[in-house]
Amino acid sequence: MSEPxxxxxxxxxxxxxxxxxxGRGGFLAxxxxxxxxxxxxxxxxxxxxxxxxxxxxxxxxGLVVPTSGTVRTDGRDVARLxxxxxxxxxxNVAMVFQDPLASLNPRQTVRQTLENVFRxxxxxxxxxxxxxxxxxxxxxxxxxxxxxxxxxxxxxxxVAVARALALKPDLIIADEPTSAxxxxxxxxxxxxxADLQRDQGISFLHVSHxxxxxxLYSDRVAVMQRGRxxxxxxxxxxxxxxxxxxxxxxxEATPEAELPARPAGALRGADRACHDRDHDSPNDHxxxxxxxxxxxxx
Numbered sequence: 001m002s003e004p005x006x007x008x009x010x011x012x013x014x015x016x017x018x019x020x021x022x023g024r025g026g027f028l029a030x031x032x033x034x035x036x037x038x039x040x041x042x043x044x045x046x047x048x049x050x051x052x053x054x055x056x057x058x059x060x061x062g063l064v065v066p067t068s069g070t071v072r073t074d075g076r077d078v079a080r081l082x083x084x085x086x087x088x089x090x091x092n093v094a095m096v097f098q099d100p101l102a103s104l105n106p107r108q109t110v111r112q113t114l115e116n117v118f119r120x121x122x123x124x125x126x127x128x129x130x131x132x133x134x135x136x137x138x139x140x141x142x143x144x145x146x147x148x149x150x151x152x153x154x155x156x157x158x159v160a161v162a163r164a165l166a167l168k169p170d171l172i173i174a175d176e177p178t179s180a181x182x183x184x185x186x187x188x189x190x191x192x193x194a195d196l197q198r199d200q201g202i203s204f205l206h207v208s209h210x211x212x213x214x215x216l217y218s219d220r221v222a223v224m225q226r227g228r229x230x231x232x233x234x235x236x237x238x239x240x241x242x243x244x245x246x247x248x249x250x251x252e253a254t255p256e257a258e259l260p261a262r263p264a265g266a267l268r269g270a271d272r273a274c275h276d277r278d279h280d281s282p283n284d285h286x287x288x289x290x291x292x293x294x295x296x297x298x
Contacts, residue, residue: 003039004036004037004038004039005037005039005073005074005170005171005203006036006037006060006071006073006093006171006203006205007036007070007071007072007073008035008036008056008060008069008070008071009034009070009072010032010034010068010070011030011056011066011068011069011070011071012028012030012032012066012069013030013052013055013056013059013067014026014027014029014067015027015029028227029052029055029227030055030056030059030066030227030228031052031228033224033227033228033229034069035229035232037171037203037204037205039170039201039203040202040203041203041219041220042194042197042203042204042206042218042219042220043203043204043205043206043218043219043221044206044208044213044217044218044221044235045057045205045206045214045221045222045224046207046209046210046211046214046221046222046223046224046250047224047225047246048250051224051225051226051227052224052226053175053209053224054175054176054207056207056224057095057173057207059071060073060173060205061093061095062078062086062089062090062093063095065079073089073092073171074092074170076089087121091167091169092170092171093172094163094164094165094169094171094173095164095173096157096161096164096172096173096174096175097160097175097177098175098176098177098179098180100148100153100156100160100180101148101153101156101180103160104148104156104159104160105148106147106148106149107147108147109144109147110134110143110144111127111130111144111145114133114144114163114166115130117167118167121167125166127144130144131144133162133165134158134159136165137158137159137161137162137192138158138188139158139159143155143159153180153181153182153185154181154185154188157177157178157181157185161189161192161193165196169202170202170203171202171204172196172202172203172204173205173207174193174204174205174206175207176207176208176209177189177190177206178208178213179208179209186213190213193206193217194217204218206218210254211250211253211254212254214235215235215236215238215239215254218235219234219235220232220233221234221238223238223244223246223247223250225244230244230246230247231243231244238251239251
């Protein structure tokens, strides 16, 4: 197994709820999850809506503080980093969010958006460097002076990827990076991310509800259900022989085409199946964890 760049050990997150919510104990969004991402590896995190994927992704980047457990990047405990340490973490662990329009300042040009990344870390950059950054994601120099409302969703997501790449991170966390885009541009963005992993050796934690996407663009898969990881393993093994009932339901709800337009209700059907087949609790079934080829304990 490659050296882990991200390690999450027995991580949980409980949110307090007001009113009649989910009881006095609050809402347990993530429950005792352990996973890792190796250097140069793409780990796909998939599960039904509300399974805790996005909360887990934000804990990996230090945006959400776990209630218990540890998160380590390059062997350093994120909870102990302090302000300066978190700033260094944000250099090495970047994030691409679901909605590019919501994640970009509508009053700033693309140039200002990219320059702010460098400025936040006490660095300067040149126009030539900004152009090279845009070209690395398939955009031309003329995009520098555009505002978000002057670009399409796919172009904006490329800008968001360029922003994530600005400081040459070791790990990019992509939280549903294509779900807000038209089907026609989804493959373009996903192929861009795959090219970055291959050409620059960047590690990815790829969060998606779409198992077809995860299959194509991830080396390993972790399946979440109700805040827990219920099955992990190499991508092709998960698809060829899913072991956990929730994983089987997700696989059965996934069309055979590589990047299909999901039929209306298909994901909802998978959500119901995950709940129906597991009855009251994911604990009714053991967690399925398959070793990687040549893996060793660390």
